Amino acid sequence: MNFATQRSAISLHGHANAFSNMLQDNQRMQAYRIAIEKLVTPDSVVADVGTGMGVLTLFAARAGAKKVYAIERVPEAAELARQNIAANGYSDTIEVVVGDAETIRLPEKVDILVTETMGTIGVDEQIQKLAGTFARNNLKLDGVAIPNTxxxxxxxxxxxxxxxxxxxxxxxxxxxxxxxxxxxxxxxxxxxxxxxxxxxxxxxxxxxxxxxxxxxxxxxxxxxxxxxxxxxxxxxxxxxxxxxxxxxxxxxxxxxxxxxxxxxxxxxxxxxxxxxxxxxxxxxxxxxxxxxxxxxxxxxxxxxxxxxxx
CATH class of the missing domain: 2.70.160.11 (Hnrnp arginine n-methyltransferase1)
Incomplete structure (x- = not known):
């Protein structure tokens, strides 16, 4: 293993550790999964802003979404999401997009925006600015966001x-x-x-x-x-x-x-x-x-x- 490969492996390991508490939070995971399952239809196009390991995109794909975009600005996390999505057999439905949510223009407008850019008090990870800018450029006029408020x-x-x-x-x-x-x-x-x-x-x-x-x-x-x-x-x-x-x-x-x-x-x-x-x-x-x-x-x-x- 060369230095670059080793560094990438360490970064992926670090991201996996960072997401472990989130995956074990039943309140968090159940709330997102139920909301996604309630809102997604076979015609839905979904975008997950700040996808991390891609878990919420897997919920959307499993719920029957036509297309899911996994938006992630950190390349190491995006690679982890890509591997996780492939392991679950949803590479044809979910497309990982590496970039800044505020500047990305998707090839189509989405019906549902999913994001978990919430901090200790909810508003302190720029959810208003990130989701608002992304929605202006990529969310349909009658689209919905999870969470809503x-x-x-x-x-x-x-x-x-x-x-x-x-x-x-x-x-x-x-x-x-x-x-x-x-x-x-x-x-x-x-x-x-x-x-x-x-x-x-x-x-x-x-x-x-x-x-x-x-x-x-x-x-x-x-x-x-x-x-x-x-x-x-x-x-x-x-x-x-x-x-x-x-x-x-x-x-x-x-x-x-x-x-x-x-x-x-x-x-x-x-x-x-x-x-x-x-x-x-x-x-x-x-x-x-x-x-x-x-x-x-x-x-x-x-x-x-x-x-x-x-």
Whole structure:
């Protein structure tokens, strides 16, 4: 095996490992498969944006689609998808296309756009921009997207077992991190499911809503939201997750939700921890501004300002 072949094999192995959690996420896989099976007909032309290993394209082909396009910008992942599709006998139905979803022009318009470009809060892997641009160029006017809508949710929390991310590891606890703590962004984020049942300090609110494939330019960050406290406690964090509605016109209950403490999804929730926890009472209102990173393939948020009213 020469160096180039060895490097390719290592890359393919890395991609396979990256997708393993997704394949083991029954909520994710079942929701996509059911939605695809409900919407695909023998006349359907389907495109999967960000196909990865091509699993969702296999669902579409098995459901009887006439033609399926597997769009993938990473050559190693595209090769893995191509091999996986061939192993399952669908090379005649599924065509792997290597390229950027925002610039690709398929030889025909598609009936169904499938994508799983969702991050921790749903909107933070550019699903709005990627799917919107691809749909403008390649989706029929009466075409549909799976998922149909994605909601980024936020709620105030009193998680007592969480600390600032820079204080959570005993390996680095003996250093002074005051400079980094003063910066906004990922340094004070945790991405793990809580070990205890999640009971928010107030009702969850929709921070952002994306109609997948319908709009392509997200509004500028930060997004402001009013959060209401409905039980007394100590405000220690804000928790964020997403709700993806897969095929609401046919099955309103078919969703993917990474709500903390529920059935484990391959996505963790996001937890923004406050440096200075504050007591709150029922009826208090918090005005929060969040950077979601919707214009980049990353999550970069911060608490811009907070106000307590009586």
């Amino acid at each position: 994605v909601h980024a949710m936020i709620a105030p929390s009193d998680f007592s077992h969480l600390t600032h991310a820079l204080q959570s590891s005993p390996v680095i606890a003996d250093f002074d991190w005051s400079v980094l703590k003063a910066l906004p962004g990922d340094n004070n984020m945790a991405f793990r499911m809580p070990e205890t049942k999640f009971v928010p300090l107030g009702p969850p609110a929709i921070l952002d809503e994306v109609a997948v494939g319908m709009t392509e330019v997200p509004a500028a960050d930060p997004l402001k939201i009013d959060l209401v406290i409905d039980r007394p406690g100590i405000l220690r964090s804000f928790v964020m997750w997403f709700e993806a509605n897969m095929a609401p016109s046919l099955d309103p209950d078919l969703k993917i939700v990474n709500y903390p403490g529920r059935t484990r999804a391959s996505w963790s929730c996001g937890i923004f921890t406050l440096g200075d926890p504050a007591p709150v009472e029922a009826g208090d209102t918090l005005i929060v501004a969040v950077d979601t990173g919707r214009r980049q393939h990353s999550l970069n948020w911060s608490l811009r300002w907070m106000k307590k009213t009586f």
